[in-house]
Amino acid sequence: MQYTYYPGCSLHSAHKGYDESCKSVFEALGCSLQELPDWNCCGATIYMSNREFTSLAVAARNLALAEAQQQDLVAPCSACYRVLNKSNHYFHNSGELLEKVNGCLAEAGLHYCGTVRVRHPLDVLINDVGLEIIRHQVKKPLHGLKIANYYGCQIVRPEHVFDDCENPMTMDNLFESLGAENVYFPFKVSCCGGMLMTTTENVALRLSKEILENARENAADCIVTTCPLCQMNLEAYQRRINRVYGTRLSMPILFFTQVMGVALGIDEKRLGISRNFYRCERLETIARSASESHYATTVNA
Template sequence: MKYAYYPGCSLKGTGRAYEESLLAVFRALGVELEELEDWNCCGATTYISYGELQSYALAARNLSLAKQMGRDLMAPCAACYLVLNKTQHYVREYPWIGQIVDHALDAIHLPKDIGVKVRHPLDILLNDVGLEALKAKVVHPLTGLKVATYYGCQMVRPYASFDNQRNPTSMDRVLEACGATIVYYPVKTHCCGGSQKGTLPEIGLNLIRRLLTEAQRNGAEAIATVCPLCQFNLEAFQDEASTTSKFHIPVLYFTQLLALALGVRLNEAGFQRSFINIKPLLAEKEIAYA
């Protein structure tokens, strides 16, 4: 198994732990990832309000580069995953958009065909690797660890390509295969506010507080995420969001928990980048780690 890998900007910055743990997990599972050569920013949800058509061309450049490699494209960041998928939808739905994107790719001598499969790591784990193969590789089961699985918005909305839109369970299944207990988390697809903690701090903080409160109320000992911005918001503003009850809950990428179970060493899976030390929790739950 081999895939083209599109990290996106956040996985090289605040989301480094996502990249580190992701690469370690797939290495442990014997899946090869080759980073897309000279990829550019997907445009996220920001460029589009500045220049809609240009934003499609930016995403299309990455798709075209992946097409040249002839492999499915893995996009772990929720925003990148959405933007790449969306561009393919719009290019198909609106031929005039397709025409403009084709011309733009032509200008930089890239193939116009951008019909590669964009895949989420959870999709690959469930449908290509398989839960049985994953289970067979677990060396440090996460027995008894209560995890709230937080999916956020863009992995399932608006395109639910491999999971349910209103009640996604792919991350639950993958983490359960590692022995974790998934707690009831009714806000699992609610919005964390994205960049609003920076632009409209009070509103952003309210959204973050609600997500942390629900996790705490349902007895979660850790929150698992699939998006660098969700992870950042939920981890970095816990003190600020605390009211009468104080928040102190590790917020991890789901790949970090996987890495833990697969026996990857903590500092090879980005745990040293967390604001909250995971070791006391692991000791309390008697979970072994490398």
């Protein structure tokens, strides 16, 4: 299976670990990712909420470039995924809008017909590759690892394309089949504060604190997420949360592809786990252990 890959700005700078692990996991499962040539920033929430039409035109440039590749577009960053998906949705709804946008794209010699499908890696892994095939590739089952699955807002809302918007289960099912234990985690789709962390910090710190504390109360070893901004807020601001609220949190926050990569027996260096601030000891023990080749058969029996 071949996909066009749209890494987005944050995967090229602050979240290289997500980029590296995403590529490694797809490669291990026999899917190839080809980076979209000369992609531009999707515009993110900021552009979308401020200059809507301009943001649609900016997103349309990426979609038009992706259309030439004739493959599904995979966007791992939740904000990119949501913006590209939402713009696509707008274009499907209004031919007039698409025409106007095409008028702008024509300045650069581009044209978008509206045929691209925007996908999230989680969606691709569950619905295209399938849990059965993933389970057969497991080299180091995640036995004993307690995971809090944190989906964040933007992959399930506002359009719930591949999962429920109040109680998504795709990531829970994925890690269950990899042998991990999912802890009770009612904050799985709560907001971490997003962009507010820079502008109205006190509000965002409180939201992030609630998520982190809930994961700790439920004895999770780590929080696993799909969104770079959530990872940043929960991980990089933990010290500040500890200072402001007097808590003693040191919760590792990992990307779902990083944890998955460990289960698939991929070398830690190719997953960028060392780029995270907090080490997850149980995951490191699993990564060091010898690989088991009979995992899929034992599960089936």
